[in-house]
Amino acid sequence: MNQSHYDVIIIGSGAGGGTLAHRLAPSGARILLLERGDYVPREKDNWSTRAVNVEGKYAAKETWRDRAGKELHPHTNYWVGGNTKFYGAALFRLRREDFGELRHAGGISPAWPIGYDELEPYYTEAEHLYQVHGERGADPTEPPASAPYRYPAVSHEPRIQQLSDDWAQLGCRPFHVPLGVMLDERNPRQSRCIRCETCDGHPCLVSAKSDAQVICVDPALQYPNVTLVTGAYVSRLDTDASGREVTTVHVTRNGAEEVYRGDLVVVSCGAINSAALLLRSASDRHPRGLANGSDVVGRHYMGHINSVLMALSKCPNPTVFQKTLALNDFYFGSEEWPHPMGHISFVGKLDGVTLSAGAPAIAPGWTLELMGRHSLDFWLTSEDLPDPENRVTLDRDGRIVLSYRLNNEEGHRRLIAKLETLMQRQRACAVHGHECHQGLFSRNLFVGQRIPLAGVAHQNGTIRFGRDSRSSALDPNCRAHEVDNLYVVDGSFFPSSGAVNPALTIMANALRVGDHILGRLGSRRSDAVATAALGAAV
Numbered sequence: 067m068n069q070s071h072y073d074v075i076i077i078g079s080g081a082g083g084g085t086l087a088h089r090l091a092p093s094g095a096r097i098l099l100l101e102r103g104d105y106v107p108r109e110k111d112n113w114s115t116r117a118v119n120v121e122g123k124y125a126a127k128e129t130w131r132d133r134a135g136k137e138l139h140p141h142t143n144y145w146v147g148g149n150t151k152f153y154g155a156a157l158f159r160l161r162r163e164d165f166g167e168l169r170h171a172g173g174i175s176p177a178w179p180i181g182y183d184e185l186e187p188y189y190t191e192a193e194h195l196y197q198v199h200g201e202r203g204a205d206p207t208e209p210p211a212s213a214p215y216r217y218p219a220v221s222h223e224p225r226i227q228q229l230s231d232d233w234a235q236l237g238c239r240p241f242h243v244p245l246g247v248m249l250d251e252r253n254p255r256q257s258r259c260i261r262c263e264t265c266d267g268h269p270c271l272v273s274a275k276s277d278a279q280v281i282c283v284d285p286a287l288q289y290p291n292v293t294l295v296t297g298a299y300v301s302r303l304d305t306d307a308s309g310r311e312v313t314t315v316h317v318t319r320n321g322a323e324e325v326y327r328g329d330l331v332v333v334s335c336g337a338i339n340s341a342a343l344l345l346r347s348a349s350d351r352h353p354r355g356l357a358n359g360s361d362v363v364g365r366h367y368m369g370h371i372n373s374v375l376m377a378l379s380k381c382p383n384p385t386v387f388q389k390t391l392a393l394n395d396f397y398f399g400s401e402e403w404p405h406p407m408g409h410i411s412f413v414g415k416l417d418g419v420t421l422s423a424g425a426p427a428i429a430p431g432w433t434l435e436l437m438g439r440h441s442l443d444f445w446l447t448s449e450d451l452p453d454p455e456n457r458v459t460l461d462r463d464g465r466i467v468l469s470y471r472l473n474n475e476e477g478h479r480r481l482i483a484k485l486e487t488l489m490q491r492q493r494a495c496a497v498h499g500h501e502c503h504q505g506l507f508s509r510n511l512f513v514g515q516r517i518p519l520a521g522v523a524h525q526n527g528t529i530r531f532g533r534d535s536r537s538s539a540l541d542p543n544c545r546a547h548e549v550d551n552l553y554v555v556d557g558s559f560f561p562s563s564g565a566v567n568p569a570l571t572i573m574a575n576a577l578r579v580g581d582h583i584l585g586r587l588g589s590r591r592s593d594a595v596a597t598a599a600l601g602a603a604v
């Protein structure tokens with residue numbers, strides 16, 4: 067049995083854990099990063115839509131269950147860098163209003179215990195760290211920022227530019243998606259990113275995506291005080307007799323049990339696995355699960371209401387990198403509907419192979435291959451509200467059960483209707499006239515698919531932070547109310563989910579919590595020095 071002691075143990079190396087490790091690395095503190103996965107192998111399959119989307123080569127090989135006991139195979143990834151290895155790298159800030167209470171058609175989106183201004187400097191830092199390419203001031207709902215993006219927005223290809231122009235002519239304010247890809251369009255021969263069609267959902271074969279492994283974990287490992295252990299599944303956390311301090315981190319690795327000890331323990335396994343870990347760590351002192359006197363751990367699971375919608379036209383869409391355009395005009399509602407609707411953007415370009423995995427209803431007269439060549443592939447996100455009954459629990463064998471009932475759907479339906487209307491009002495195509503779109507965008511050809519429960523890409527909310535220990539598990543610094551040396555820095559802490567992609571908020575918060583932890587480590591060090599000095603003087 068391996069026994070080792072560290073100043074900080076971080077469990078999980080994704081957006082939260084990886085970013086935190088990067089923040090703490092220069093401090094000299096002994097840091098251990100425990101990651102259940104390995105490095106994603108660099109191989110041609112990284113960019114194969116068949117291997118990635120049809121065969122699920124890199125997806126977690128686990129089975130969870132839903133509320134009814136039906137098996138589900140989660141679309142999640144266990145690797146160094148976590149889900150950021152596969153993300154589309156659209157790195158948005160939540161809106162300022164998302165931090166306050168917001169009234170939705172389906173209920174209340176609760177306020178956060180910190181305001182936007184508290185996170186703002188960390189958003190800026192996270193954007194710089196993750197090399198976000200964007201344009202300030204074009205997104206009409208964008209919150210104020212203290213610095214410009216360091217890199218110019220990724221340009222639109224002609225079909226996407228045409229759509230952007232059409233939307234602008236209709237009075238909308240389309241803008242460029244802020245993206246974490248290392249693309250240098252002014253210097254293509256030097257550019258690390260080659261602008262390919264297999265980015266969103268795929269690992270980057272040339273390490274040009276700003277993911278947590280490339281940007282944070284690998285640089286952190288340059289410090290001698292940082293250690294990464296891969297293949298290390300954390301099964302349980304034990305506390306001392308008082309229940310106020312985690313003393314032992316139990317790991318299963320290569321079929322054997324290992325034990326690690328740290329002064330501070332940070333859980334960052336993703337919102338579902340972090341909740342599961344705390345629930346698995348129930349004890350006499352914490353009978354409902356570690357740090358769960360409030361009974362909120364595992365509850366309030368949110369994952370956004372997401373839809374992929376394909377708009378077909380007679381003209382092909384030859385776009386390679388499609389995820390450059392977004393629309394937030396309806397984020398907070400519209401003139402006729404005073405409630406939030408959400409965010410319109412794109413997924414990576416779909417092809418026939420990808421469509422064959424869980425294909426939407428085929429449009430009459432079209433093959434999947436043809437649909438893939440002629441579609442614009444939209445991604446629509448609306449906010450789902452925190453419901454205590456939407457939750458992560460464990461079954462008798464310790465397996466994850468994800469219970470979820472969709473809520474707040476009306477805004478999403480209206481967002482889809484808005485997009486449909488906008489698409490029907492596109493300018494006439496030079497080749498086919500209005501025939502290019504008309505009819506093609508009638509209901510039966512505007513095919514769409516709601517992302518199913520297994521699509522847990524935007525998971526958040528299961529270990530919420532707050533000021534009141536009766537209704538939250540973490541304090542505003544993301545430290546457990548009930549356990550002095552336990553923190554959580556993945557997407558679990560969100561009290562509400564907003565309607566933009568979550569990763570930048572997780573990264574910014576990890577930097578914020580990192581500063582808090584550095585303060586704690588610093589004062590501990592100076593206490594130790596003072597005690598030593600006192601000892602010498604006596």
Ligand SMILES: Cc1cc2nc3c(=O)[nH]c(=O)nc-3n(C[C@H](O)[C@H](O)[C@H](O)COP(=O)(O)OP(=O)(O)OC[C@H]3O[C@@H](n4cnc5c(N)ncnc54)[C@H](O)[C@@H]3O)c2cc1C
Pocket residue numbers: 077078079080081082083100101102103141142143144145146147148149150152153154155156157158266267268298299300301334335336337339340343523524525555556557558567568569570572
């Ligand atoms: C296909 C896809 C596209 C996406 N696109 C975007 C996008 O464009 N923009 C955006 O903002 N977000 C996007 N996301 C979501 C984004 O990736 C997540 O929000 C983000 O990675 C979550 O960060 P996290 O730290 O909470 O968890 P993760 O990044 O998932 O990290 C958790 C880590 O913990 C490890 N782990 C889990 N359990 C254990 C355990 N018991 N012991 C040890 N280690 C453990 C996991 O292996 C993993 O490495 C996308 C996600 C997917 C899957």
Ligand code: SF4
Pocket residue numbers: 247248258259260261262263264265266269270271272273274275276387
């Ligand atoms: S080369 Fe660029 S576009 Fe292609 S996967 Fe890598 S970061 Fe994404």
